[in-house]
Amino acid sequence: MDEFDFLVIGSGSGLDVANVAANQGQSVAVVEKGPLGGTCLNRGCIPSKLLLYHADVLETIERAGEFDIDAEVNDVDFEHIVRKVNEEVQADADSIRRGLRSSDRHTLYEGEARFVADHEVEVSGGEDDGARIRADTVLIAAGTRPAIPPIDGIEDTDYLTSQEALQLETPPDHLVVVGGGYIAAELGHFFETFGSDVTVVGRRPNLLPNADSEVAAAFTDQFGERADVYAGYEATSVAQADGEVTLEAREYEYGEEGGVVESGESVSVTGDALLVAAGRTPNTDTLNLDATGVRTDDRGFVATDDYLETDVEDVWALGDIVGEYLLKHSANHEAQAVARNIFGSDPEPVDYSAMPFAVFGSPEVAGVGATEAELRDAGREYATNTYDFADTARGDAMHAEGFVKVLVDLDGEILGCHIVGPDASTLIQEAVVAMKAGSGTVRDVRESIHVHPALPEVVQRAFSGQFSRGGHEHH
Template structure:
């Protein structure tokens, strides 16, 4: 049995905490897969690198709108995918080499599972056993443990799914030939981003989503606009749940029925649909890896979805065991995990405990159109009975937006005193434009004046934000000025 001061399960954002343990502690890292976690290997980094290639191609194809003749004569798709994955692999290998050469860190490669204490008492367990890996059979005991083991693609209970050769986002990011017809089950950000990628490179794309709109967690007005834009590009069946899949002669068929949603059990479309393509992508959310860790042996409680339960300091229900990242289920975003890692490091190695602050946590979807948001949606405020006012401003009302032929808008939401409650954007560079609002909400007074009174470069695209928060807001059908 090996003993260390601090043990981290997972090599994503948990590594930030492991590297912060620089006060002479011995540190162990347990990782069952490639080093660097989901973001580096199967998420943000490879997907956004690939998506930028799609953005470049889309820009060239739009050149005619600007009286520029341009023609794409060849696309080395396999080279694009191969180079991106090689780049990711090199970064992961560099992390492995760094940990292997560190005098402070010990890397255990394999799946880590908690071992119950004597007599099955979880309070006595701080031991993790390594299984199914290079270090299988090793046992490590630590006084302090951080669970940062992430999530994996969720596979819904669709009839026939186990008999079909389907893709998840992991395999889709490694395809070196775009499918002729890609069928996507799921309507969230993974479906949107990979639909954009493969659709831009020539695949026919059909998306089957349960909710009335794609991107159902986005503000309703933005989600509706996004769905309309995607329906112009692809075949979109919202309000349908995939119920059965089958495969024959290289083709995959998906059967979907109208999905009842909401308290009234309403449906979008009464008609069932059947879709056939040569590839199936299942993008139906994420499942926490707690079921692989035997967390109950350590006394770590999970919620009804399987995510680790933590307090405001990111401590679990087991003394000495902390958790962060996707596995806690607060926000399944890399920047949220990094933010949580900073909080855990402060609480573990600092003098006083301080709660993790999720104020103004933004998100972005790198599709076409791009979507970003922060704070409350109008639907959430309406449900909560909160008084608010909104203002919507179109990109093309600015000089830069007009020059770009930009199709999109910003939706600002404030309370009746002018405090920013939320902001939601659909259009070019939404992921960058939202950041000004994040800073205003987090570091400023959090009011419309923070944005209005800041000088904005003219004629930059940031004027969409400035003007979106200027002028008259609408409250309950009445104009409301600040």
């Protein structure tokens, strides 16, 4: 039995806490079954955003004609683009591994952690198969993996998840995507830009169903100009033959209250590659948590208190596996909180207020705070205002479609901000800072001087216009 002060399962944001422990002079064990660095580095944000920027450059060139510029693309070395990105990611993961292996304060165990008691795990598989580790403090940060929905025939079909899609060295002729969330939006945009025909089949009435419904509808319309979108369809079966995959899906008819009234027509879609992007499932089922007092919720995520401690004293959890926000910046924020709560003198609950998200599709989408539907469902009084990109000088110059939508309470406190359009991921930050660092009211944005004629003016004007109670109006 190897004894440590601190054990972390997973090498994503949990490593941030492990490093704090090591800097406090504690002995630290890290158990990781895959490449070092977690989902974000190896299978998520980093490779996808590196690839997506190439798509943005190509899309810019293809739109040059709109601006009376005659430009053409002579060649795209897709294989080199993908290989270069994956080599960069691999180098980063190897660097983390080397750092842990050479550290005299960390011990890396490569394999899958399975609990045998509250503070004790056994490593199975990998280089350190069979090792037993006990630690005074344990941090569960083992992440999630792609969820595979129960589609008839899926077990007998060769399908891609986001992980394999990010490594394809040739774009498919026709990519069929199951799922309508951010992974479908981003990877659909990537492959469509590089020449694939793309068909997206999503269960909800719009793509990006977690975004504000007006933003989601606008994104779905714009995305649908370049890809075939079946929103409100559930994939029911899939079959593979002669190198092609045929997906059957059934339309849902949604009732007034959002429930499914009846299923409508069926459609059949055939392509040469199938991407399953239907959400994420927590890796709790690999950890043998039955050997512990750690509880999971009804979705399988680790249950914690407001401080991110589980039901077992000195066993903590953070990141995707707690299921609060499946976002890297949320996991980093949680890591700061856990480090403070374990090693600081004054524990504080995790503050999830003003947690932004962004989708790097075409167009970009970003949001923070409550959506209009959430406010309505909660019976909150609110006012809203929307302002179009095209009504600013810079937005007009860019031929920008999209808008900024602001939701406030009747005292002017910012409840939410939602953006669809160019640089949404950057523009949202102004609302986040106002909500966190300022008084949190519309005046913080409205009365700050904005550079003219830069794009953030669209945010200022959305915060400055005529608000409507309970509804919205465009200007």
